Amino acid sequence: MTENLKIVLRKRPDGLPRRSDFDFVREPVPEPAEGEFLIRHEYVGLSPAARIRMDDRPSYAPPLKLGEVVYAGIAGEVVKSRHPDFRVGDKVNSFGGWQAWSISDGRGAEVWDTAIGTLPNSLGLFGLSGNTAYVGLMGIGDPKPGETVVVSAASGGVGSLVCQMARIKGCRVVGIAGGPEKCGFVTGVLGADACIDHRSPDFAAELAAACPDGVDIDFENVGGPIRDAVLDLMNRHGRVVLCGLIAEYNALATSTGPSWFRILHKCLKVQGFLLREFPELRQPFLRDMSEWNRSGRIVYREDIRDGLDRTPEVFADMLQGRNFGKTIIRV
């Protein structure tokens, strides 16, 4: 209670991050200055995007510096406040990172209304994952009833929501996930029409069989050979919503296929995106998602693990697919 635990980057990971890539720094809980407030972290949300920032290469966000706390969304409670908009006892979201306490000046922070959803919900369903799923599918994918949507990492935080939203939009939904348990979840719980195990030796053939009318939208979370197999099936004028390339972050898999030919020959649109480009979708997202959540049309799975000091291991597990749903650390 009087000590903070900060997990900071010691050295840039070579491939999968290991515990030794981080330093565990214990120091006194900081005091808020005028205009700031102190948050006790209850949950830290893990997201594959954090891996990108551990490398020293250009990205959509500046690389993490050595010695810096790993960037992450958190949910917690305001414990001390010298800020007019945040009061002691408020539940809040902010980007406090991999640590137990943080100071905020209010930028990027939001009071969370627990009538909308639980505190962990605020990190995934109503947080970056949900918002990303919504903006990517609706803003870029533009799904039409009867179209076929393929979703990779279909059981994950973003993918599981995309599957269900595409189904609500009247699309044929084909998930891709690793292993029978996840695939069973994608078809049995999320309601996808099919889910293909990317570990299957006949993966490409099974995917093709599940998409008899080709693929109109690829909601791409994975990249590498899995992405290339989807591109082979794309219909002309298909859309590739480029949300992530988790298989390529650690150079575990790279693309060797003729992916650019597919874009050229099939007149595809491939687009990366940031949430902040679509501010007009923020209100429709909150409205639709809370309605779907209330009415039970959306199932959202969270993989909550205890113990802040295990974060590096849980993070590496997630990057290898050893998680099941939105991965959240309970501090």
Added chain:
Amino acid sequence: MTENLKIVLRKRPDGLPRRSDFDFVREPVPEPAEGEFLIRHEYVGLSPAARIRMDDRPSYAPPLKLGEVVYAGIAGEVVKSRHPDFRVGDKVNSFGGWQAWSISDGRGAEVWDTAIGTLPNSLGLFGLSGNTAYVGLMGIGDPKPGETVVVSAASGGVGSLVCQMARIKGCRVVGIAGGPEKCGFVTGVLGADACIDHRSPDFAAELAAACPDGVDIDFENVGGPIRDAVLDLMNRHGRVVLCGLIAEYNALATSTGPSWFRILHKCLKVQGFLLREFPELRQPFLRDMSEWNRSGRIVYREDIRDGLDRTPEVFADMLQGRNFGKTIIRV
């Protein structure tokens, strides 16, 4: 005059096409049936896209069959007609292919008004090249004054027009071409702000220096490592107009770079396209291009070579960049 020469595909080329990949068939000039007309070819337009159709793989057009005349746009004169809309003496464009005569039923054929431009002009400036340049740049690239546009294969049939149109639109234009002669043409005649020789050992550094504000539009004709170097410089929300991948057609160069990461991190839009998706741009294209051509704002270079039976060699030269402007065979 009484004999046709048809150049047909004998076997699918392995890499660069060679003369031995084709058969030279001599047969009597065909006779038009009712509803058809006979064209004496005066010019055959060569286009890199024809190379794609020589392979037996999925593309935006069906592969050429063995024994089939190689597909190409031609310009010539109607010599016999049993078609109400085409009269003897009309100059016409059609897709007659690599041969000296062809029969048309009018589909894909158009009477050419020589008041608009010369007969070779109809194959490039006002044909597929011009139309492609216009639709790609205006319809997909959407250039804004002050933006930086990079054009690969900048001295070629499409690229040379893109350079000049982007300049007319008030953009900074940086061409990429092979060798000092072509680069001098791109800056000296086409008016690009810079042109980088992709054969230079410092190509990537020179390109970066020529784009101090980054790249907003990549008009991509080439692919491979040249494309990857441009992607490294793209600004966020840049547009990649994917027009061709000539460097990859023969597998002379493949992409090994992290091109998909660039799309993801920089929120790029990469789009392939076909002219027929933009019918609304046909009239603006003819209006703008004829005005620019008349007023001398557009320079269009044609590389006219004599002799139909040299077509395979000229075609291979073009695929290796040993041409200069729109490559046209004079029959």
